[in-house]
Amino acid sequence: MLLYHGIAAASRERFTVARERFLQQIEILLATEHTAITIGELADCIRGARALPARPVVITFDDGYEDTPAAVHRLVAAGLRATVYLTAGSIGADGMISAAQVAALAECGPPVELGAHSISHPRLDELEPHALRREIIEGKQIVEQLAGGAIDTFAYPHGAYDARVRAAVIEAGFRSAAAVKNAISHTGDDPWAIARYTVTRDMRADRFARVLDGSGAPPAWRDERRRTRIARAGRRVRRRLSAREANGA
Numbered sequence: 001m002l003l004y005h006g007i008a009a010a011s012r013e014r015f016t017v018a019r020e021r022f023l024q025q026i027e028i029l030l031a032t033e034h035t036a037i038t039i040g041e042l043a044d045c046i047r048g049a050r051a052l053p054a055r056p057v058v059i060t061f062d063d064g065y066e067d068t069p070a071a072v073h074r075l076v077a078a079g080l081r082a083t084v085y086l087t088a089g090s091i092g093a094d095g096m097i098s099a100a101q102v103a104a105l106a107e108c109g110p111p112v113e114l115g116a117h118s119i120s121h122p123r124l125d126e127l128e129p130h131a132l133r134r135e136i137i138e139g140k141q142i143v144e145q146l147a148g149g150a151i152d153t154f155a156y157p158h159g160a161y162d163a164r165v166r167a168a169v170i171e172a173g174f175r176s177a178a179a180v181k182n183a184i185s186h187t188g189d190d191p192w193a194i195a196r197y198t199v200t201r202d203m204r205a206d207r208f209a210r211v212l213d214g215s216g217a218p219p220a221w222r223d224e225r226r227r228t229r230i231a232r233a234g235r236r237v238r239r240r241l242s243a244r245e246a247n248g249a
């Protein structure tokens with residue numbers, strides 16, 4: 001599960017990936033026959049409501065920069081889905097995504113999932129209860145208004161969350177949430193703290209490929225109890241997929 005921030009003609013800083021490198025990464029995703037699903041779809045897989053495709057990948061963008069829509073449209077044109085988390089208070093600001101661009105992304109339909117990423121991008125685990133709820137609930141409402149539909153996935157700013165923040169996100173009606181962890185997510189992951197691996201400016205093709213095939217980053221384990229449940233769910237998904245293959249589907 002990949003986490004991008006900005007994609008620019010020339011990389012400005014560590015979390016901005018140069019456009020050329022991003023295009024090369026799309027080529028790698030296609031050459032390795034990865035199927036991109038959204039965070040919401042991954043959460044459904046974790047819950048056992050949907051089978052994971054072969055070689056799944058989740059591509060996410062945080063914050064919502066002015067160059068994010070172009071990158072997302074590139075992915076969609078290549079048949080890859082993406083999830084975009086928007087910092088509500090930054091929409092329309094200098095260098096950031098505009099309200100019209102948000103509406104255009106919403107019109108892409110199922111290949112593009114829009115998510116909330118708070119209003120002002122604070123560390124939520126440091127906020128008082130009232131401010132915490134406001135950042136989560138009002139941030140959701142703002143994005144919903146611009147998107148013209150329900151938003152049910154959230155990304156923790158700075159990847160910062162604790163049990164209280166996670167509970168507030170669930171209470172606000174979100175069905176999934178993305179963390180950072182820099183690990184590989186899987187069907188045993190927590191749907192309200194899905195692991196993502198940050199793609200940085202200096203990430204070369206070989207490293208990117210190793211993160212994709214799972215050899216370049218650790219799996220995200222929640223706890224032992226869950227680990228057994230996951231192994232069980234993984235077996236169930238594998239059984240379902242092989243049954244489907246046997247049926248020629």
Ligand SMILES: [Zn+2]
Nearest residue numbers: 062063157158
């Ligand atoms: Zn962010």
